[in-house]
Amino acid sequence: MNRELAALLADVSKPQQRASRVALCCAATAATAAILLLGLAGWFITAAALAGAAGIAAIQAFNYLIPSAAIRLLAIVRTVTRYGERLYGHKAALFALAALRARLFGRLINASSPEYTRSAGEAGALLLQDVDALEDRFVRAPAYFAGMFGAATALALALPAGPHAFLALFVIMAAGVLAARSFARRVLPRRALDIQEQIARLKQDFVEYAAASPEIAAYGFGPSIEALLARQAARLDDARVSFARNEALLGAGVSALGGLAIATMIALSQASLPLTLLAALAAAGALEALGATIRSLGRDAVVAAGLERLAQLAGIPGPTAAPVPLVGESIALGDDPRSVILAKGDRLAITGRSGAGKTSLLECLAGWRTTGGHSLRIDQRPLAECPPEARRRLFALSPQDGGMIAGTIADNLRLARPGLADEALWHALGIACLADDVRVMPERLLTWIGDGGARLSGGQRKRLSLARALLAGRPWLLLDEPSEGLDPATEAALCGNLDSWLRDTGNGLVLVTHRSAMLPLAHRFLELPD
Amino acid sequence: MLGEQVADAIDRIEDIDGYHARFLPLRFAAVATPLLIAASAALASWIAAAILLATLIPFALGMALAGSVASRAAARQLDVLGRLSGLFIDRIRALPLILGFGAQDRITRQLAEATQEVARRTVAVLRIAFLSGAIIEFFAALSVAMVAVYCGFNLLGLLPFPVPETLDLSRALYVLILAPEFYLPMRRLAAAYHDKQVGEAAIERLAALTPGTVVATSPAHMLAAPPAIRFKSVVIDYGERRVGPISMHIAGCCVTALSGPTGTGKSSLLHALLGLAPVVAGDILLDGRPLSPEALRGEVSWAGQATALVPGSLADNIRLARPHASDAEVEDVARRAGLIEVAQTRRAGLATLIGPRGSGLSGGERRRVGIARAMLRDAPLWLLDEPTADLDEGSAMELARHIVEAGRGRTVLLVTHSAAIAALADHRVVIS
16 A cells, blocks of 8 residues: 555545544444353353362352343453444544545545546546445455454463463464464465456456457357457456465365364463353453454455555645636737637637547636647637646636536536525526526426436537536636527527627627528637538 | 346356256255254164254254245345345436436435345345244254253163153264254355355346347248349337438349438348347338348348457458468468458458457458458358448548449449448449
8 A cells, every 4th residue: 555545545534543443442342241251151050060060069159140230241241342344444444544535535636637637537446446445445454453452362361271271272372363374374365366456357248359350240259259259258267266265275174174273272271160161262252352353364365456546546636726818908819820819808710620629728717628630729829838727727628528527507507606695696597598497497506407418408508517617707608509409499599698798898799600600609700611 | 128138048047057056955954964963863863863854843843934924024125135236226326317416415425224224124124034043043942952951861860751762972963963953054055045045036137038049040041042132111220219200222133322411210220131130010021022030141241230250260260251262362361351461560451360359450451351351252142331431542442442433233232321432333322
C-alpha cells in the first residue's frame, strides 16, 4: 500500500475510532469468553466426576453453583459480544469507507486535465468495487485482535498446568502462527495476482474477438475462437485451483495444530486432571480463534490486488493553484489570414460539414478539453497560455448531446452556479421554451429525469441544457445545435427569446448549427473547411 | 453493449465461484454435520445428544423469524446500494459537464452526504440482519453450556430428575468436546451469506440471457454465383441508435463502392448481411430471395475494422480463411495484400510468430492480414468495411487496386471514405 492511500485510510478511519474500539473490545471479550466457556466446562465435568467418585461427602462439599452459573453467563457474554463485534466493526467500516469513496471521487474530479478525467471514467467504475473489497479488510480487523486475546487467555489458563505445558503451548501457537503467515505470504499473493492476470487476459481476449465478430461470423471462425477462449479460461481455472489448494492446505494445518495442542497439554501437564482439561480445552479454543485469522490471510492476498488500483487513484495530485483569470475581451478563431476576431458581445455562427471539428472547437473553447488542434487566441494569448480552468469561467456550453446528470430538473439546472433560487430557474426555463413542459410534469422542478435525462425527449434535453448554460452567468454562451429536434414554431420562439436575452445581458454567442432558422441570431459567420 | 457482455461473460461467472466453492458445500455440511455429531454423541450419552437436537427447535424458530425480517431488510438495502453505485457512475460519466460548470465542490459534497446516508441506513439494517447471526451464536454457546451442566450434574448424581444413564468422565468429555462442533457448520454457513447473495444474483442474470443461437453450418454452399443484393427500406435499431430506412441495389459481379457520412449506417448494413445487426423493418433480398439472418455466415470474404488474430505464424493467420490452401496460394495473397514486405522486415518471413493478441503487428498490418484472408477465401461475395483505413494514401491506393483487381467477377461491396478509391469501383452508392 502506498503512502497516500495509507494516509487517506488513516484519515477517514479517525472519526470512527470509538466504534472501532468498541468492536475490538467486543471481539477480545468474545474470544476470551469462548475459551473460558470451553475450558471451564472441561474443568467442571472433570471435577464433578472426581467428586462423584469420591463419595457423598465430596459431592456435598463440591460447589457446583458458581461454575454452572459461570458457564451460563459466559454463553450469554459470548453471544452479546459477538453481536457487538460484528455490528460495531461494520459500523466503523461502512462510515470510514463512505468517507473514502467521497474523498477518492474528489481526487478524481480535481485531476487537472479534463482528458485525464475522461479516461478515468473506467477507473471510476472500479472505484466502487475496490472500495467494497476494502470493507472486508476493515471488518476482519477485530478478528485478528480477538485471536491474540484468545491466545493470551489460553496461555494464562495453561499456567497451572506447569511450565512444560505452558511453554509447549506458547511454542505451538507462536510457531504455528509464524509458519502459517510465512507460508501464506510466500505462496498466496503470487497466486492471487496470477488469478487477476488471467482474468484480465480473458477479458482482453473477449473484447478483442468481440470487436472482430463480423469477421469471425463471415468466415465461420467461431469454433476455433471458442476453443482459444476456452483454453484461456482453463488457465484461469488452473490459477484458481492452485490458490484454493494452498488455501486449503493452510486451513488443514491450522486444524492439525488444534489436535496437537490438546495432545501436548494432556501429555505435559503436571496439574490435577480437572486443571489439565481446563488447559487442554482452552488451548483448542485459542487455536480455533487464531485459525480464523490465519484462514483470512487468503482474503488479504485477494484484497491486495484491488488496493494497488486504489493507490493509483489516491496518488492523483490535488487541485492546482487558481489560474490567472481571463476577461474574454477578444477571441480569435482560425489561422491568421482567415481568422475571425470576436469582441465582447459579438455573435458568431459556425457552419461546416459534419466531422469538420465544430463540436470539438466549442468544447476546446469551453475548457471541456485541453486542446483540439484548433488555432485559438483568447485576450491575445495563445491557447497554451489559457488553462482550461480559466476558460471555463468565460464560457457556458450547452453541448450537442445535452449532457444531463441523473437527478431532478432542478439538480441539473443548479449545476450551473451555486445559490440559484427557484424564480431564476423558472426564468431560464422560460427563455429556453421549456417552462410550459416542466409546469405539466408531475413534480415540476423536482421531476426525476432518469439516467442521462432518459425520461426527457431529445428536444427537451437540449432546451434544459440551454437553460442551464443561461444560468451559469458566463460572458460567453456556446451553443451546439441548440434547436436540433425542435418543431419550427418552437425553434422560432427560442430564436426570439435568445435574441432578447443576448441583447439584455450583452453576452457574446458562439453558435454551431446546420439549421438556417437559428442563423439570424448571429451577426458574423465562419464556415469550417473539411 | 460490449462492456455489459464482458461483464456477463466473465464477471458474473466469477461471482458464481464463491457460491459453488463455499456456499453449496457449507449448506450441505450445515444439514449433515449436526446430525452426524448428534449421532456420535448419542453413542456416549443419548441424553446429551437429545439436548443438542432439542436446541435446534427454538433455533429454527428464531432463525425463521429473524431470517425473514433480515432478508426483507437486505433486499431493500441492495436497492439502496445499487442506486448509490449508479449515482457514482453517473457523476463520473458527467465529469466534463461538472468541471465545465465548476461544480466540483458541490457535487463532491452531495456525494459525500449520499454515501454517509447510505452507511447510516446500512447500519440500521445490519442491526436486524446480525440478529440471525446472534441467534446462531446463542444456541451454539447454549448447547455447550447445557451439555456441560448436564454432564457435570450427572457425574455428581445431583440431577433433580431421574435419568436412565450414568456417565463416566471419558464419556462426558467426549460429548463435551463434540458439542461446539454441532453448530460450527451453521456459523460458517452464515459467514458465507455474501457468497450466496452474489452467486444467486449472478445465476439469475445469466439465466435471463437468451442462449446464443448455434450456428448451423449449411452443408450446401448458399452462394453458387456472385449474387445481386437489394435492400428494401431496411431499418436497423440498436436501441440507443437507429439507422435507416435505407433502400439500394447492389449489382452482381461488380465492385460497388459505398460511401456517406459517419453514422449513416454503412457498417451496419454489412453487419446486417451477416445477421449481426438488429433489422427491425424492411427486407434484404439476395437474387430476389429473402435472406435469412445467418445464411451468409461462413460464405463470404470479409475485411473489416478489426481482424481476429490467433496465436501462430503470419501464414497460419492468413490460412484460417481457407484451411486447405497451399503455401504458394498463401504467399500469393500475402504478396498482393502487401504483407511480403512486412514479413521481410521480420527474420522468419511469413513464418513469423504473432504474439498474444497480435502484438507486434501495427493497425495497418492487421488490416492487410484481413485483406489477404478475403483474397484467399475468394468467395462469390466480398464485404469490405474500410479495408484501407490505417494506411497512408499511397499504400491505400495501391492496395485498393489489388482488391478491385482480385474482386473482378465477384460481387464486392466496398465501404470507403476516399473518393479516389471509390472511383476505382464499377458503381458508386452514396448513403446520406
